[in-house]
Ligand SMILES: Nc1ncnc2c1ncn2[C@@H]1O[C@H](COP(=O)(O)OP(=O)(O)OP(=O)(O)O)[C@@H](O)[C@H]1O
C-alpha cells in the first residue's frame with residue numbers, strides 16, 4: 001500500500017509545484033472495511049452451502065436493496081463518514097473550479113471493479129446537496145452500465161439512443177427519488193461503444209449539458225486496456241481517479257495519471273482503505 005501512497009504523494013507534490021495550491025488530493029472512501037483475507041477451506045462445502053452462495057450471488061447481480069444502498073450511501077446517510085469524504089472531494093473540485101472552469105468531470109480507475117460507479121453516484125449526490133447546483137450524472141459505461149441499477153432506475157432510453165439521435169436528450173433524462181440530481185442512464189448496449197464515445201455527437205452532448213448544468217459527472221469504464229475512458233476524458237474539464245486500496249499497483253496508477261494527463265486530475269479517491277490508511281493518506285498529501 002505504501003507504494004500507492006508514494007505515487008499519490010509524488011503526483012500531488014508535482015501538481016502543487018505547478019499549480020501552487022494547498023488542497024489535499026486524497027479523499028479516502030471507505031464504505032466498508034476491506035474484507036478479511038480468505039480463510040483456507042478445510043472441507044468441500046455442503047450442497048446447502050453451495051446453493052446458499054449461488055442465491056447470494058444472484059441477489060447481488062440483480063442489485064438487491066443492500067447493494068443499492070451501499071452505492072448510494074451519500075443519499076441515504078448524508079451525515080456519514082463516506083458522505084464526509086465526498087464532501088471533501090467536492091470542496092477540492094470547487095476550489096479548483098474557482099481558478100478555472102470545471103463543469104464536466106470523468107470518474108475512472110485503472111481496472112474494473114475499483115469503485116468508479118459507487119464514487120460517481122456519491123459525488124453526484126453530495127454535489128447536488130450544494131444549494132442551487134444543477135447536477136447531471138451520465139453513465140458512459142456502455143459495456144457494463146451500472147448507474148441505473150445502483151439508483152434503482154428502469155430506463156426506457158439512454159446514452160446510446162441519444163447519441164444515435166433516436167431519442168431526444170430530455171426524453172432520456174431521469175430524476176432520482178430522494179436526491180436532487182438527474183441521470184442520463186444507459187439502456188441499449190451498442191456493438192460499437194468506443195466509436196460512439198469518440199464521436200462528434202458525444203462531444204456535442206457534453207458541450208450541451210455543460211451549458212445546462214453546473215456539474216456533469218461522467219461514470220466511465222476502466223482506463224487501462226480500453227480507449228473509452230481516455231476518449232471521455234478528452235471531452236471533460238477534469239478527472240477523478242479511483243484507486244482501490246491494496247489492489248492497484250503504483251505502476252498502474254502512474255500509467256493512468258500519464259494517460260489522463262496529471263494536470264487534469266482533480267482528485268484521487270482511495271477506496272476500501274482502513275481507517276489507519278485513510279489517516280496516513282491525509283497525512284501524506
Ligand atoms: N468501499 C467499498 N466497500 C465495500 N464495497 C464496495 C466499496 N466500493 C465498491 N464496492 C462494491 O464493489 C463493487 C464494484 O464497485 P463499482 O461498481 O462501484 O466499481 P466499478 O469500478 O464501477 O466497476 P466496473 O469497472 O465493473 O464498472 C460493487 O458491488 C460495489 O458495491
Ligand SMILES: [Mg+2]
Nearest residue numbers: 116117141146
Ligand atoms: Mg462501473
